[in-house]
Amino acid sequence: xxxxxxxxxxxxxxxxxxxxxxxxxxxxxxxxxxxxxxxxxxxxxxxxxxxxxxxxxxxxxxxxxxxxxxxxxxxxxxxxxxxxxxxxxxxxxxxxxxxxxxxxxxxxxxxxxxxxxxxxxxxxxxxxxxxxxxxxxxxxxxxxxxxxxxxxxxxxxxxxxxxxxxxxxxxxxxxxxxxxxxxxxxxxxxxxxxxxxxxxxxxxxxxxxxxxxxxxxxxxxxxxxxxxxxxxxxxxxxxxxxxxxxxxxxxxxxxxxxxxxxxxxxxxxxxxxxxxxxxxxxxxxxxxxxxxxxxxxxxxxxxxxxxxxxxxxxxxxxxxxxxxxxxxxxxxxxxxxxxxxxxxxxxxx
Amino acid sequence: xxxxxxxxxxxxxxxxxxxxxxxxxxxxxxxxxxxxxxxxxxxxxxxxxxxxxxxxxxxxxxxxxxxxxxxxxxxxxxxxxxxxxxxxxxxxxxxxxxxxxxxxxxxxxxxxxxxxxxxxxxxxxxxxxxxxxxxxxxxxxxxxxxxxxxxxxxxxxxxxxxxxxxxxxxxxxxxxxxxxxxxxxxxxxxxxxxxxxxxxxxxxxxxxxxxxxxxxxxxxxxxxxxxxxxxxxxxxxxxxxxxxxxxxxxxxxxxxxxxxxxxxxxxxxxxxxxxxxxxxxxxxxxxxxxxxxxxxxxxxxxxxxxxxxxxxxxxxxxxxxxxxxxxxxxxxxxxxxxxxxxxx
Numbered sequence: 076x077x078x079x080x081x082x083x084x085x086x087x088x089x090x091x092x093x094x095x096x097x098x099x100x101x102x103x104x105x106x107x108x109x110x111x112x113x114x115x116x117x118x119x120x121x122x123x124x125x126x127x128x129x130x131x132x133x134x135x136x137x138x139x140x141x142x143x144x145x146x147x148x149x150x151x152x153x154x155x156x157x158x159x160x161x162x163x164x165x166x167x168x169x170x171x172x173x174x175x176x177x178x179x180x181x182x183x184x185x186x187x188x189x190x191x192x193x194x195x196x197x198x199x200x201x202x203x204x205x206x207x208x209x210x211x212x213x214x215x216x217x218x219x220x221x222x223x224x225x226x227x228x229x230x231x232x233x234x235x236x237x238x239x240x241x242x243x244x245x246x247x248x249x250x251x252x253x254x255x256x257x258x259x260x261x262x263x264x265x266x267x268x269x270x271x272x273x274x275x276x277x278x279x280x281x282x283x284x285x286x287x288x289x290x291x292x293x294x295x296x297x298x299x300x301x302x303x304x305x306x307x308x309x310x311x312x313x314x315x316x317x318x319x320x321x322x323x324x325x326x327x328x329x330x331x332x333x334x335x336x337x338x339x340x341x342x343x344x345x346x347x348x349x350x351x352x353x354x355x356x357x358x359x360x361x362x363x364x365x366x367x368x369x370x371x372x373x374x375x376x377x378x379x380x381x382x383x384x385x386x387x388x389x390x391x392x393x394x395x396x397x398x399x400x401x402x403x404x405x406x407x408x409x410x411x412x413x414x415x416x417x418x419x420x421x422x423x424x
Numbered sequence: 425x426x427x428x429x430x431x432x433x434x435x436x437x438x439x440x441x442x443x444x445x446x447x448x449x450x451x452x453x454x455x456x457x458x459x460x461x462x463x464x465x466x467x468x469x470x471x472x473x474x475x476x477x478x479x480x481x482x483x484x485x486x487x488x489x490x491x492x493x494x495x496x497x498x499x500x501x502x503x504x505x506x507x508x509x510x511x512x513x514x515x516x517x518x519x520x521x522x523x524x525x526x527x528x529x530x531x532x533x534x535x536x537x538x539x540x541x542x543x544x545x546x547x548x549x550x551x552x553x554x555x556x557x558x559x560x561x562x563x564x565x566x567x568x569x570x571x572x573x574x575x576x577x578x579x580x581x582x583x584x585x586x587x588x589x590x591x592x593x594x595x596x597x598x599x600x601x602x603x604x605x606x607x608x609x610x611x612x613x614x615x616x617x618x619x620x621x622x623x624x625x626x627x628x629x630x631x632x633x634x635x636x637x638x639x640x641x642x643x644x645x646x647x648x649x650x651x652x653x654x655x656x657x658x659x660x661x662x663x664x665x666x667x668x669x670x671x672x673x674x675x676x677x678x679x680x681x682x683x684x685x686x687x688x689x690x691x692x693x694x695x696x697x698x699x700x701x702x703x704x705x706x707x708x709x710x711x712x713x714x715x716x717x718x719x720x721x722x723x724x725x726x727x728x729x730x731x732x733x734x735x736x737x738x739x740x741x742x743x744x745x746x747x748x749x750x751x752x753x754x755x756x757x758x759x760x761x762x763x764x765x766x767x768x
Binding site: 171172173182184257258260269274277283291292293 | 603607608609610611628632635636637638642
């Protein structure tokens with residue numbers, strides 16, 4: 076059985092071995108014992124609430140309880156850009172028009188911005204290849220929304236997620252080749268590594284400070300502005316179903332889109348409900364609908380937050396969880412849990 | 425023998441014939457009879473005007489072959505560029521990219537739309553007929569404008585610039601334009617030049633051209649290569665001007681990327697090296713001792729300006745220059761009059 080839970084001090088070795096599987100492109104999860112150790116310490120302090128909300132970094136792991144392996148990881152940062160600048164390009168519009176010549180030109184323009192400073196960020200999602208099946212990806216990604224729905228006061232109004240940008244077959248980024256390379260004179264992967272080491276703002280400071288007309292970029296670069304990496308497309312769809320959307324902010328290196336949402340507009344906030352765990356009896360089984368929908372269920376304890384996906388469905392403020400589910404969530408009959416349908420409700424009208 | 429003099433009303437037909445053979449896209453001469461007439465009238469009025477502060481004056485000079493009694497070249501100078509507006513150009517900026525942390529240090533070029541050349545005096549319309557041989561005549565034509573400026577400093581600015589036509593292909597296309605201006609104007613280079621009449625002072629330039637720096641490395645290779653490159657027809661002018669002391673590289677034209685040469689007058693040889701001498705009549709044609717040099721020599725007669733070249737011994741330190749009666753005749757000077765000389 077799989078459970079997504081708050082990370083704890085004992086997860087470091089397993090986290091490291093998972094980080095070795097990640098490969099390039101994921102800057103926040105590099106196999107570096109020092110970095111991971113620091114991050115784990117921050118995460119533990121976050122769940123223990125010993126550091127202020129804007130410094131927190133809530134990391135969650137997906138554990139396979141049958142063998143104790145870690146199957147995946149994901150995280151929410153309390154706020155970005157408060158210790159070092161957080162840069163994006165905002166895509167703006169400039170109109171050049173001359174009545175005299177009857178010329179009207181609308182130009183898309185990249186503005187270097189720190190607009191997203193202070194937003195909470197979804198990041199570091201990784202699911203081990205052995206577990207890429209069934210509801211696992213959804214469980215891992217959506218678990219964070221349930222956490223936010225349970226503890227909205229810990230987050231800022233705006234939540235963002237940076238998606239990996241488009242890469243060519245050979246792993247190069249057409250956007251980087253068309254723009255960043257001229258200003259850094261180094262390989263994309265080298266820049267990526269520096270970003271992982273926390274030097275992203277150093278690099279950003281070398282970016283052109285003035286707005287850039289997208290029309291001046293090579294065609295290949297223009298075409299991938301706001302486009303995600305092939306393997307990131309499913310993750311993007313998941314986040315969009317949860318209420319996040321692209322509003323014209325992109326990464327300064329690979330032009331991958333930033334998805335964003337107001338916390339209050341997230342599906343998890345609108346559609347999740349609290350339910351009381353019913354005793355595991357035949358009676359309640361009998362009340363269950365004939366065709367149950369998979370449901371995300373979490374406990375309501377910050378320090379030991381746990382989530383599962385189950386076939387049980389809440390009915391009239393009560394949910395019938397099996398003993399095993401209750402064990403996974405470390406809850407008992409009479410406890411309150413938060414529930415959210417795993418899939419977006421289809422409109423049947 | 426060639427003489428440079430202000431254009432006269434009688435030169436209009438000759439100018440029209442000259443303009444018929446100039447290259448497309450090279451804005452040296454007005455193309456239509458109406459425009460030529462306007463240019464000549466404006467020049468006559470400018471020479472006649474009493475000027476305290478340089479403004480809209482435009483002085484047009486012609487090179488006349490005395491033996492053929494024929495106009496074989498033109499050269500002009502505007503008192504104040506962008507009159508009635510702003511003269512726009514691209515400034516070639518260098519941005520230093522330095523990060524000690526990352527051990528990065530290099531420079532990136534960027535083009536910024538600027539109006540710094542406004543109110544400079546502008547040399548333009550330099551055109552020579554193919555029949556004019558190499559030698560002192562082309563230099564005389566180019567220099568005469570500046571000799572006039574030396575004599576009449578109140579008519580001109582302290583700084584001068586010269587835009588030279590950029591590179592175009594056989595169809596009149598410009599790679600620089602295609603990469604830059606076309607994106608904003610949405611028309612061909614020649615159409616744009618025709619529409620705007622070669623002007624660089626129009627409001628529509630501000631309306632349409634990029635307000636933010638254009639980073640050069642982002643331009644296609646052929647556009648980058650065309651930056652600061654001169655049209656082959658401008659090579660002679662370029663060489664004459666750089667010898668004079670003009671410097672390229674800092675500014676380029678906003679349409680075709682051609683170089684804009686500029687200098688403070690104190691950096692120009694005509695200003696620093698010219699001297700005012702009295703005329704002395706030399707009757708014997710025997711050459712003086714020592715080596716002979718080409719000199720441009722001009723009377724100081726305002727609207728009656730005349731300049732020719734002579735061969736003379738070193739004039740440095742002299743108070744007078746010996747001129748034959750024939751030369752005095754052309755220059756319309758007499759023994760004792762003062763003339764302005766500069767070695768070519």
